[in-house]
Amino acid sequence: MREYDVAVIGGGIIGGSILRELTKYKLSVCLLEKEADVAMGQSRANSGIVHAGFDAAEGSLKAKFNVAGNRMMKGYAEELGVKYKNNGSLVVAFSEEEMQAITALKARGEKNGVPRLEILNAEELREKEPNISQEALGALYAPTGGIVCPYGLTIAAIGNAMDNGAELFTEFEVSQIEKTKKGFTVSAVDGREISCKLIVNCAGYASGKIGAIAGDSSIRVGGRRGEYILLDRESGNFVSHTLFFAPTKLGKGILVSPTVDGNLLLGPTAEEIPENDTSTSAAGLASVLEKAKKMCPAVPVYNAITSFAGVRAYNDRHDFIIEESATVAGLINCAGIESPGLTAAPAIAEYVVGELVGKKLSLKKNENFHGRREAELHFQSLTVEEKNAVIAKDPAYGKIVCRCEQISEGEIVRAIHENPPARSVDAVKRRTRAGMGRCQGGFCQPHVAEILARELGIPFEEVKKSGKGSELVKGEIK
């Protein structure tokens, strides 16, 4: 049985960031993920907003790690070669009551340590966002708000951790945890086992279940689904800031925001659901459209290319749970990390490793740690001279596979071979954007599958769309 100092359960942004932070020290570490790829839970389907930090209650862990994570995010994304944009955010008020609500938000944000918050009047707001509704009365402006690709950041953090010695086990669905003299034995549904001194439980929606399996039944996690509509990159410049509605008694409402890849994102809804169900519904998407039109009446909905949903894993303490279990020594819970968990991730990782793991194990600096991950090469964004130079080195970059997003074969081959390796069509899509454009993979999917079969040395019939049982074809008909 393989032995580790620390096993992290859950390959989302929280588990991924903690895993990477652990590799800064001389520790043997592994990541156990139930799906066939990483970034398959909340960290795959969310708004990608780097929140400024005015939402969370003063003194909460959410407020503390949100503001700290916001400060760290630019450097964090840069180090990991992931796109980040400091586009600023606006919380828009449509009534006098909402103007009062945003003034209260400003005061809360200032107490949380959010810098340079400002209340804008209608004219100043329209100067920043010409497409905003004429009904808008003003807004809270947070210049430190930003956007980042959530799954890109997760994949890059885990890839960098693997480059620094961490091991990744995919399709490792933790089903049993036994306390041993030295720590724990962790078993998967398929019978695989590892042993470790400490466990960091980052299983998102399943973090309550993992706690219970280990003997701590104190964590209760619920699910709140959020549905989105994504618009083509033609609409990416329709707004430049992230636009939120002022919070009301009914919640925060939806947002209208550019994405870091140049699309326009509308959503999410907020619906309590009993299961981790990421399907979309006609009613949910209709309500997204209705609210988006209230914010920006001319929103170009005809450019919608896809819809998706994510499930927020909230806990009944209404704050992040980040602590060693009171009942199971050596089990560190990072449970029910809902929004702003993406923003907070780098700060949470520093705290968990420095403070919580550091109390249990001696942390000796890993002198060989290399934190910089080479940025993905976006062939299409290069100059003609740069393109020619890249093609001269590797002709695969001269062959465009995804026409909508202009992704070359070279980029796909790289994604298949670098850490964490892409093993399915969707895994390639999340790493390269092949299949994320207007045709949603209609043209390039078979070509991506052919490249996967060739590079992995497997028959075409074995290439999967996503995880187990998602093979694209049954067999030959001629």
Ligand SMILES: Cc1cc2nc3c(=O)[nH]c(=O)nc-3n(C[C@H](O)[C@H](O)[C@H](O)COP(=O)(O)OP(=O)(O)OC[C@H]3O[C@@H](n4cnc5c(N)ncnc54)[C@H](O)[C@@H]3O)c2cc1C
């Ligand atoms: C709709 C929505 C919008 C959001 N918007 C924002 C935003 O704009 N900004 C922001 O800062 N935050 C946002 N968030 C919050 C953010 O996405 C989460 O806080 C963050 O992704 C949580 O990461 P995680 O690693 O804890 O969980 P997850 O990403 O859910 O990862 C948990 C992992 O555990 C794995 N797992 C589960 N069970 C097992 C098992 N038995 N064995 C092994 N592995 C297991 C899962 O497969 C999954 O990969 C949003 C969330 C949602 C859902």
